[in-house]
Amino acid sequence: MHVTEGTAQMTGWLDTPSADAGAVRRVLQGDIEAYCELVERHRRWAVNLAYQLLGDPEEAEDAAQEAFVVAYGKLRQLRRGECFASWLRRILVNLTLRRRRRLRRQQPAELHNPLATRTDEGIALAVHQVLRQMPDHLAVVLVLRELHALSYQEIARTLSIPVGTVRSRLHAAREMFRRLWLAEE
Amino acid sequence: MRKLVVCKVKPEQLDALYDGELRGWRARMLQAHVEVCERCRDYLNGLRRVSDALGNVEQIEPSADFTARVAMAVRQRESVLAPVADKLKAPDDVGGPAMVEAVMAQVRRMPRHTPVGERSAKWVELVPRLGLSAALAAIAVAAALVAVRTPAVRQAVSVADVQIARLLHRVTPAPLATARVAAERLAALRQRQAAMAGVRLEDTGFSIAPEPAGEEQMASGLAEPAGESGQSPGDEPRAAPLEQPLVGATPQTTAPIAPSQ
Numbered sequence: 001m002h003v004t005e006g007t008a009q010m011t012g013w014l015d016t017p018s019a020d021a022g023a024v025r026r027v028l029q030g031d032i033e034a035y036c037e038l039v040e041r042h043r044r045w046a047v048n049l050a051y052q053l054l055g056d057p058e059e060a061e062d063a064a065q066e067a068f069v070v071a072y073g074k075l076r077q078l079r080r081g082e083c084f085a086s087w088l089r090r091i092l093v094n095l096t097l098r099r100r101r102r103l104r105r106q107q108p109a110e111l112h113n114p115l116a117t118r119t120d121e122g123i124a125l126a127v128h129q130v131l132r133q134m135p136d137h138l139a140v141v142l143v144l145r146e147l148h149a150l151s152y153q154e155i156a157r158t159l160s161i162p163v164g165t166v167r168s169r170l171h172a173a174r175e176m177f178r179r180l181w182l183a184e185e
Numbered sequence: 186m187r188k189l190v191v192c193k194v195k196p197e198q199l200d201a202l203y204d205g206e207l208r209g210w211r212a213r214m215l216q217a218h219v220e221v222c223e224r225c226r227d228y229l230n231g232l233r234r235v236s237d238a239l240g241n242v243e244q245i246e247p248s249a250d251f252t253a254r255v256a257m258a259v260r261q262r263e264s265v266l267a268p269v270a271d272k273l274k275a276p277d278d279v280g281g282p283a284m285v286e287a288v289m290a291q292v293r294r295m296p297r298h299t300p301v302g303e304r305s306a307k308w309v310e311l312v313p314r315l316g317l318s319a320a321l322a323a324i325a326v327a328a329a330l331v332a333v334r335t336p337a338v339r340q341a342v343s344v345a346d347v348q349i350a351r352l353l354h355r356v357t358p359a360p361l362a363t364a365r366v367a368a369e370r371l372a373a374l375r376q377r378q379a380a381m382a383g384v385r386l387e388d389t390g391f392s393i394a395p396e397p398a399g400e401e402q403m404a405s406g407l408a409e410p411a412g413e414s415g416q417s418p419g420d421e422p423r424a425a426p427l428e429q430p431l432v433g434a435t436p437q438t439t440a441p442i443a444p445s446q
């Protein structure tokens with residue numbers, strides 16, 4: 001398995017759904033502090049997911065905050081508190097992709113080759129650049145699978161698409177990433 | 186002579202194997218195939234290279250005040266809604282929020298895979314946003330709930346009642362588009378009242394009274410919000426009558442849906 005434990009922790013494998021359910025219940029009773037508890041628990045993966053899709057830390061943080069605020073406003077729509085993380089992920093992905101489209105319109109893709117520097121930072125930048133060149137529907141599937149270790153089923157639920165579509169998109173995404181990555185190298 | 190192996194494995198299957206999505210004999214068979222098929226091994230190596238490259242993305246830490254900023258935004262939102270919540274007092278002694286809460290409870294109890302679940306849930310959002318008498322908001326929610334649960338009525342949901350939309354828009358701060366959606370549900374409800382005969386509203390905790398005819402009754406029913414919006418009933422010609430909300434927090438037995446005028 002190519003997913004590290006660190007990734008697993010970041011992605012919420014080690015979620016505590018029952019704790020989420022309790023916190024959601026308290027929030028619905030008017031306890032805002034309980035919501036802070038939820039934010040604390042999920043903010044790290046949320047910010048990182050947004051960052052991986054946007055490639056900009058500040059935008060990522062804004063997107064994650066917006067997602068938490070929107071989630072708070074819609075919390076009554078959440079039927080099962082233990083599903084808070086996957087529900088939040090869905091909101092976050094939608095908001096982040098909207099932001100990503102806006103950013104793409106405002107800032108055209110950079111043309112320089114960050115890999116030329118051969119530093120860790122340069123390589124990371126190159127990965128972001130490749131992800132940014134990919135269409136949204138492919139990039140998001142790739143990030144959710146490779147960096148958040150979600151199962152096909154979970155990705156399907158997050159994006160509201162069939163599992164078969166996840167499978168084909170993931171294949172297309174990997175092919176495209178490989179092609180673009182080779183071009184960067 | 187070495188036998189040629191014709192590989193018919195689809196790349197998606199190898200992706201699934203790589204991702205641990207294949208189980209049991211399928212995984213074992215494919216694994217055995219990969220051991221003898223160079224093409225498939227190359228493909229899997231390509232997948233590893235993609236994973237390795239993506240592994241270079243660094244993780245970032247949220248800023249120290251992340252949670253505090255979210256909390257501040259949430260509190261601001263609460264403070265904005267607080268005055269609206271006060272206005273949600275129904276004209277009689279029944280608390281509007283209690284009624285709305287009853288409707289929300291109803292929404293939450295709906296089957297998980299109700300195709301129109303999201304649409305129904307929208308109404309929950311709508312209630313505080315409407316900011317008019319809770320009765321009107323709640324009746325709209327109830328109408329939506331009943332409408333979406335009845336197949337016959339669901340078919341009629343596309344029917345719009347522009348007059349009601351305008352009325353809702355005039356007496357509430359809701360955008361016309363939102364009000365129009367509300368009107369659609371109400372119009373559908375009225376048009377399909379026959380189909381609705383068997384539908385009971387008791388779960389929602391309130392009922393809908395038969396609609397009194399005429400402008401006066403309708404105006405009096407909406408007197409509070411109309412007054413708030415600075416309009417008098419005589420400002421302009423009234424739209425078609427709206428179902429009168431009978432505010433009843435105590436669970437009542439089913440009342441028939443108001444007949445259309």
